[in-house]
Amino acid sequence: MTMVSMTQSPALTAADYEAMAAQLFDDIAAFSADTQGISRPAFSDLETKTLAYLEQFGLSHGLTVTYDAGQNALFSLPCDAEADAFVLVGSHVDTVPQGGNFDGLAGVIAGLMCLVRAQSEGTSFARPVKVLAMRAEESAWFGPCYIASKALLGRLSEAELRTRHKGDNQTLDAHMESIGIDMAPVRDGTPLMDASSVLAYIELHIEQGPLLVQKDLPAAVVSGIRGNFRYKTIRCVGEAGHSGAVPRAFRRDPVLAMADLLTRLDESWLTVVQLGDDLVLTSGMISTDVERHALSRIPDQVDFSLDVRSQNATVLDGMHDLLAQDIRTIERERKVRFELGEKLSTAPALCDPAIVEAMSGAMQQVGLEPFIMPSGGGHDAAVFANAGVPTGMVFVRNRNGSHNPAEAMDVSDFMIASEIIYAYLMDAQG
Incomplete structure (x- = not known):
């Protein structure tokens, strides 16, 4: 792995910066490659190695590098290192298991x-700027999302700290403490940073859907971010039995009860969308007990996850009420019992209108027709926005979605999106 150093004269060209960014992506991909795709688990050695690599890069280019109370890396120009107020450009460096290399990392780079x-x-x-490379945004490892940004802003709950890692089953609290974070203020809900010092929070991210590809646009300005409620584990408990010997009337089948619940929620989803509101719903993990399940056995329980997202808080509240109502009905009709684990939630977030306008102007400045779109996926930007920090986002075109090895962001598109942010930082006061 060779570190590029390109700060010498003559002045760098656009091609030089593109080559520099491409090497950063390639080097980090090389040391965090999994059997498929990329894995940089939250609070892991690989996540720490990524921050150390970026630190080395920053220092080699004359930047000031420090670590905050959440053990996230902070970069700045030397002249801005001691600034009391600053624009924060940030994102995360962790990934989902066997995911892609650009989700999160693109925003830091x-x-x-x-x-x-x-x-x-x-x-x-125009105003001092600091770049924040955060740990632990992805919910795949513990269940909660936006862990680093929530900790920085004093919004990480006791319930979230009790959640357990999908691999070693240790708590989030223990993992955070193991990398050197002083957990006393985190447990008390005390912010690890002064949000009033952040003049604006700006995040670049790959688009996680197909819109920019379909519209043949390299980048877009984001208008807002979906909130969510989610259950990492919902358990439906029934009664085991022989698959051929128990008639339908006597069955307490938790798998069919789960299917009934998801079908009802799907029908409600369709109704919400037909009425013109925003909603998506996913059950990404479903399992019966691997030690006991069999082809000829009615299972006694099934576990599944539920992730419901919308830009409308009223829609989220309504869907949660429907969930409770459907559960009561199915429990009565199918003689089963649902056990909901901890509810995790994030409020929808709107980007700051002044920043959206300034970013649109920056798009024009770099030669693009302004295009504004909502974000279906969640981002750390939502936490900053809901803490009262003026927030903006830029999306980069990305084929094949995200959270999978097939993420396909062209570095040329990335450079265009980065140029939008650079233009904003240089002259926008939004």
Whole structure:
């Protein structure tokens, strides 16, 4: 792994910056490759190695690098290192298991490209800028999402700290403590940073859907981010029996009860969408007990997850009420019992209108027709927005979705999206 150093004269070209970004992506992909795709687990050695690599890169280009109370890396121009108020450009470096290399990491590298360009050209931003490389955004490892940003803003709950890692079954609290985070303020809900010092939070992210590909656009400005409620595990408990010997009237089949619940929720989803509201619903994990399930056995229980998202808080509340109502009906009709685990939730978040307008102007400045769209996926930006920090996002075109090895962001598109953020940082006051 070779570290690029390109701060010497003559001034760097657009091709130089693109090559620099491509090497950063390639190097990090190489040391975090899994049997398929990329795995950088939250609070893992690989996540720490990624931050250390980015630290080395930053220092080699004359940037100031520090670590905050959440053990996230902070980068800045030397002249902005002691700034009391600043624009924060950030994202995360962890991934889902066997995911892609660009989800999260692109936002961090975009911020670094802006800093390196300003440092190389000897210019300064309209307002001080810091780049935040966060740990632990993905919910795949513990259940809660946005862990680092919630901890920074004092919004990580006791229930979330009690959740357990999908691999070693240790608590989130224990994992955070193991990397050197002082957990006393986190447990008390005390913010690890002063949100009033953040003039704006800006995040670049790959689009996780197909819209920009279909519209043949390299980038877009984001208008808002879906909130969610989710249950990592819902258990439906019934009664085991022989698959051929128990008539339907006497069955207490938890799998069919689960299917009944998901079908009812799907019908409600269709109704919400037909009425013009925003909603998506997913059950991504379903399992019976591997030690006891069999082809000829009615299972006695099934576990499944539920993730419900919308940009409308009223829709989320309504869907949660429907969930409770459907559960009561199915329990009575099918003689089963549902056990809901901890409810995890994040409120919908709107991007700051002034930042959306300024980002749209930046798109025009780099030669693109402004395009504004909502975000279906969740991001750390939602936590900052809901904490009162003016927030903006830029999406980058990305084929094949995300959270899978087939993520396909072109670095040329990434550079265009980064240029939008650079233009905003240089002259926008939104």
